[in-house]
Amino acid sequence: MEDKGEGRGYIVSYQGLEELFCRLKEGWRVVAPKLKEGVILYSEVESLRELPFGHRNREMPGFYCLERAEGYFTYTHPVNSLKAFLHPSELVLMRVRTSDGCLEFEVCNSEGNFCFFDVRACDLFALEVLDRVFVHKNPHPDSYYRKLREGAFVVAVNCAYATSTCFCTTMGTGPEVKEGYDLLITELREGFLLEAGSERGRALLESLGNKKEAGEEHFLQKRERLREAEAIMERHFEIGGxxxxxxxxxxxxxxxxxxxxxxxxxxxxxxxxxxxxxxILERNDLKLKESERIRVxxxxxxxxxxxxxxxxxxxxxxxxxxxxxxxxxxxxxxxxxxxxxxxxxxxxxxxxxxxxxxxxxxxxxxxx
Ligand code: SF4
Ligand code: SF4
Structure with missing residues (x-):
């Protein structure tokens, strides 16, 4: 396993996070949580200010609302998931057109270059699940998914809060982010702890301007925050066997x-x-000039x-x-x-x- 340099990291201020975000925007389409239509949704965002900082989602069976809270990463995961970007609800696979009495075939390729920003432990684990389904445990790896997923840059965030419907502790997937990320953010009292989980994450982190080396007290604070989130959740059943x-x-x-x-x-x-x-469906235009093969x-x-x-x-x-x-x-x-x-x-x-x-x-x- 790659050495993630555990116990090493930097503390940055909100301005430091903005610098990180601007650097990511230079090379990626950044997808992050955003307030939209009264809920938090993963969406493409242009600036860090679009994130729902200071909002908290309260959830129960059949219930969702937002309220205000102190801090920045005060919410949990968005309503939708990264599946919406890697395995969209509708994807055009192929087009067929008639032209001068001939048929023209166009195979549509998926385009991504995504940076997934502010991904929580459960959603990061969900990416591992989808990777196995579409690629690693699939005798016919899915080229559409693979193209979108390959190279996606992941900035994860440790949760310090859980809703009443969260049960990542039962499933062993959270709240702590353990692997599968390029950069990891933990919000602390005096700023944000940034840790690298890959070489490219480390290179980006090292290149940031305003940062200071994190000390032992910052890692202790990180543990404390994770314990707070864990304590909110009950263990519902035993997954062994x-x-x-x-x-x-x-x-x-x-x-x-x-x-x-x-x-x-x-x-x-x-x-x-x-x-x-x-x-897989076929969608024809009414003039019968073009047909699309779509995956829904x-x-x-x-x-x-x-x-x-x-x-x-x-x-x-x-x-x-x-x-x-x-x-x-x-x-x-x-x-x-x-x-x-x-x-x-x-x-x-x-x-x-x-x-x-x-x-x-x-x-x-x-x-x-
Ligand atoms: S959300 Fe699922 S479990 Fe609930 S009513 Fe619809 S199909 Fe049934
Ligand atoms: S709790 Fe489990 S089954 Fe329900 S939406 Fe999340 S991953 Fe799917």
Missing amino acids: LPDRLYGRMDSQYWKHIEKRCLACTSCTQSCPTCFCFD WDSCFSPAFATVHRYNIRQSVHSRYRQWLMHKFAYWMDQFDLFGCVGCGRCITWCPVGIDIRQEIKKVLGSE
């Missing part, structure tokens, strides 16, 4: 309870940073998702919910050697009827 324990409940009667509550609206799969299922998000909650030879093998809503939960916490481990859930809690917040996956797991495990 979870796939086998769930496999043992495949025929449990409990699954049927979900039929009365779940609307099969797909909101959970759309908001999830790791749900990757897609469909799909969902295991859609009635057509499990339709094979015109027969839907998952007609009941509870069978679709079981498929979703079992994929996240059991089958995914068989396929990709990790869980498909990073404990971000988005599916809990954005479920219109407040179904809490943590509670469902506990109930399924406790059922006959």
Whole structure:
């Protein structure tokens, strides 16, 4: 593993962060959290001032609001995830045009050059999950995803706060950012601790003007902040042996309870940073001169998702919910050697009827 120079870092002021941001803007399309339409969303941003500093997201099952708070990185992850940029909800793969009686084919390449700024531990882990799904554990690596992901510069931020729907401590993905970043920011009382996680991150960090070497007290403060975030979160279930324990409940009667509550609206799969299922569609213009082949998000909650030879093998809503939960916490481990859930809690917040996956797991495990 690359030497990240642990225990080494620099303290910068807000002006130092601005200098870093301007340097990133010179070479990258910077994507960061931003206040938009009353929520925090990952968006392309032009300046550091666009970040939602001093805002705090409060979340509960089926509930989201923003309030004011003291400090800068006072919120957790945005409503959407980096999936929106690396595996967009609609991606044109190919165009076909008619011209002088001939067909012209254009293969569309994905363009990125992204810097993901202010990425929290759960979302960084979600990138590792998507990397395995699309590239590392995929017998046919996805060139679209790979092109967008390769070279993306990642600036991570350690969380000092958690909402009631966060459960990264249960899933072992946070709140501490451990790897997969180029630069890591931790907000401290007297400024921001910057640490490098890659050679290019270190080179950028060394080139910054106004900084001072971080001392032991700064790393102690970092631990203290992480402990504060950890203390907010409860451990909901034990992940050791979870796939086998769930496999043992495949025929449990409990699954049927979900039929009365779940609307099969797909909101959970759309908001999830790791749900990757897609469909490929053809879109023709009305003059029949041009056709596009597009890739769009799909969902295991859609009635057509499990339709094979015109027969839907998952007609009941509870069978679709079981498929979703079992994929996240059991089958995914068989396929990709990790869980498909990073404990971000988005599916809990954005479920219109407040179904809490943590509670469902506990109930399924406790059922006959
Ligand atoms: S669990 Fe909630 S968000 Fe997911 S499909 Fe059912 S009602 Fe929609
Ligand atoms: S299943 Fe829910 S909590 Fe887990 S990663 Fe997806 S949205 Fe986040």
